[in-house]
Amino acid sequence: MISYFFAKHLNYNINEDLCYNEISSAPRKYWFTAKNENDGSLKFVGDKEDCQFYVARITKFPDTLNEVLKFVPDIIVKNSYVTKCAPGYSMEPHIDPNRETAIIVPLGNNKGDISFYYGGKRVYTYDYKGPTLTRVGVYHSATNPSTTDYRYGITVEVPGSYLANFLKR
Numbered sequence: 303m304i305s306y307f308f309a310k311h312l313n314y315n316i317n318e319d320l321c322y323n324e325i326s327s328a329p330r331k332y333w334f335t336a337k338n339e340n341d342g343s344l345k346f347v348g349d350k351e352d353c354q355f356y357v358a359r360i361t362k363f364p365d366t367l368n369e370v371l372k373f374v375p376d377i378i379v380k381n382s383y384v385t386k387c388a389p390g391y392s393m394e395p396h397i398d399p400n401r402e403t404a405i406i407v408p409l410g411n412n413k414g415d416i417s418f419y420y421g422g423k424r425v426y427t428y429d430y431k432g433p434t435l436t437r438v439g440v441y442h443s444a445t446n447p448s449t450t451d452y453r454y455g456i457t458v459e460v461p462g463s464y465l466a467n468f469l470k471r
């Protein structure tokens with residue numbers, strides 16, 4: 303049951319291929335790098351030197367945005383992104399800035415996993431299977447376990463607490 307405290311699989315039949323194709327073919331200029339701040343939050347910066355984690359605004363991907371909106375019409379578009387991370391990448395444990403809850407849609411064959419931490423210890427790891435309501439207001443880190451493939455995903459902000467979303471979705 304601890305699993306539900308951190309993550310919940312959502313039965314949204316999102317057309318992942320459509321999203322994957324649109325996102326994986328994005329021009330380089332769409333992508334920004336994200337840096338870990340000392341307080342654990344992420345800061346988006348334009349500098350692309352030696353970085354393995356990238357974000358782009360979901361509004362750059364109209365087909366993907368449209369597809370997500372079919373299932374989650376209440377997303378906060380301006381705080382919603384698509385992500386790309388390099389083979390073998392493992393993010394520092396962090397708390398997302400300004401949000402407690404996110405819906406993550408990992409794409410393609412390489413969905414990766416996410417770990418949650420309490421008191422500096424890893425307490426739970428979830429292997430992504432599809433769209434997932436995720437508690438991002440606690441320390442967490444995503445990894446790309448593949449040694450060869452980039453990992454692509456969608457991360458959207460939704461209003462309300464984790465519990466409220468858990469009960470509603």
Ligand SMILES: [Fe+2]
Nearest residue numbers: 396397398438
């Ligand atoms: Fe995060």
